[in-house]
Amino acid sequence: xxxxxxxxxxxxxxxxxxxxxxxxxxxxxxxxxxxxxxxxxxxxxxxxxxxxxxxxxxxxxxxxxxxxxxxxxxxxxxxxxxxxxxxxxxxxxxxxxxxxxxxxxxxxxxxxxxxxxxxxxxxxxxxxxxxxxxxxxxxxxxxxxxxxxxxxxxxx
Amino acid sequence: xxxxxxxxxxxxxxxxxxxxxxxxxxxxxxxxxxxxxxxxxxxxxxxxxxxxxxxxxxxxxxxxxxxxxxxxxxxxxxxxxxxxxxxxxxxxxxxxxxxxxxxxxxxxxxxxxxxxxxxxxxxxxxxxxxxxxxxxxxxxxxxxxxxxxxxxxxxxxxxxxxxxxxxxxxxxxxxxxxxxxxxxxxxxxxxxxxxxxxxxxxxxxxxxxxxxxxxxxxxxxxxxxxxxxxxxxxxxxxxxxxxxxxxx
Numbered sequence: 001x002x003x004x005x006x007x008x009x010x011x012x013x014x015x016x017x018x019x020x021x022x023x024x025x026x027x028x029x030x031x032x033x034x035x036x037x038x039x040x041x042x043x044x045x046x047x048x049x050x051x052x053x054x055x056x057x058x059x060x061x062x063x064x065x066x067x068x069x070x071x072x073x074x075x076x077x078x079x080x081x082x083x084x085x086x087x088x089x090x091x092x093x094x095x096x097x098x099x100x101x102x103x104x105x106x107x108x109x110x111x112x113x114x115x116x117x118x119x120x121x122x123x124x125x126x127x128x129x130x131x132x133x134x135x136x137x138x139x140x141x142x143x144x145x146x147x148x149x150x151x152x153x154x155x156x
Numbered sequence: 157x158x159x160x161x162x163x164x165x166x167x168x169x170x171x172x173x174x175x176x177x178x179x180x181x182x183x184x185x186x187x188x189x190x191x192x193x194x195x196x197x198x199x200x201x202x203x204x205x206x207x208x209x210x211x212x213x214x215x216x217x218x219x220x221x222x223x224x225x226x227x228x229x230x231x232x233x234x235x236x237x238x239x240x241x242x243x244x245x246x247x248x249x250x251x252x253x254x255x256x257x258x259x260x261x262x263x264x265x266x267x268x269x270x271x272x273x274x275x276x277x278x279x280x281x282x283x284x285x286x287x288x289x290x291x292x293x294x295x296x297x298x299x300x301x302x303x304x305x306x307x308x309x310x311x312x313x314x315x316x317x318x319x320x321x322x323x324x325x326x327x328x329x330x331x332x333x334x335x336x337x338x339x340x341x342x343x344x345x346x347x348x349x350x351x352x353x354x355x356x357x358x359x360x361x362x363x364x365x366x367x368x369x370x371x372x373x374x375x376x377x378x379x380x381x382x383x384x385x386x387x388x389x390x391x392x393x394x395x396x397x398x399x400x401x402x403x404x
Contacts, residue, residue, distance in 0.1 A: 017318070041281065041334065126337060128337055136201075
């Protein structure tokens with residue numbers, strides 16, 4: 001069967017477009033796979049425990065602020081706390097103003113250097129918000145019902 | 157259905173005449189509901205407090221930035237493969253609207269980030285990929301009007317729109333593929349949405365309102381663009397006509 005010329009031209013252009021799209025998609029997928037772990041915004045305490053992270057270089061660590069670990073050093077603005085991913089934990093010291101959302105059990109990303117003694121000296125602390133949005137009354141009700149699992153959720 | 161019918165400017169004018177009051181009216185009604193529920197008739201968040209209300213602008217703007225871009229890519233494909241004149245016009249007309257939504261998304265996100273995260277901006281995968289989307293919109297607009305013949309501009313920018321479409325899945329899944337400061341998706345997840353129903357009402361009202369608003373603005377802009385082209389054609393015809401007269 002012979003198609004009219006205008007239709008074959010359209011079909012040819014469509015085929016070129018689909019092939020180009022396929023090629024571009026494959027290239028993008030390969031590039032993104034190659035990036036893999038290098039595109040991460042922060043490293044987890046487990047990464048550091050597995051020695052996947054260089055010591056004494058500026059980097060970010062992320063995880064949850066361990067419950068009961070926050071202590072303020074009296075007479076200075078220094079704060080000590082531990083960042084955990086529920087498998088490993090890293091002690092952090094920070095001097096400065098903390099964001100509103102910083103609290104125990106909440107996600108946090110700290111920017112700084114890992115000292116040789118294993119303590120992370122942060123020069124910037126960012127709070128990480130989770131994907132849950134609810135009114136205070138609902139949060140209270142969940143806690144009362146024992147269905148609260150904020151600290152138990154693994155940070156992403 | 158024969159879509160070519162809607163590709164002619166006269167038919168488009170008739171169709172847009174009929175759609176215009178519905179899209180504009182829908183935008184007014186849903187944006188009013190969204191603003192009212194978002195600002196007054198919804199609770200403060202248990203952690204973010206009142207700052208959560210920024211979400212009712214930020215999230216719909218983010219959705220629209222990607223929805224408009226998807227439209228731009230489809231218009232680009234139609235312009236390249238089927239050479240639809242209306243597809244060329246539509247792409248040119250909606251690109252600035254998409255750029256505006258992306259800008260709104262970036263600005264409101266920044267305003268939320270400062271009090272909540274403690275920073276205006278970070279270079280994580282989600283924020284960076286959305287910033288790239290904004291630049292692709294700007295590049296599309298620049299390329300589109302960089303040629304003397306509008307057709308060549310339309311074709312070059314259509315190719316750009318299709319190449320840039322690879323960014324859409326990257327934006328969507330950036331929060332799942334990599335560690336980001338930006339939180340993962342709350343609405344489109346396999347289990348129930350992680351947003352309380354009382355907060356979903358303003359969120360969805362705003363999203364529907366934004367969509368109607370986009371449709372109304374797109375219709376107006378496409379019609380203006382069609383009129384402009386006709387004016388240009390008439391002017392050319394007149395200039396050509398007058399030279400003929402002079403020669404005679």
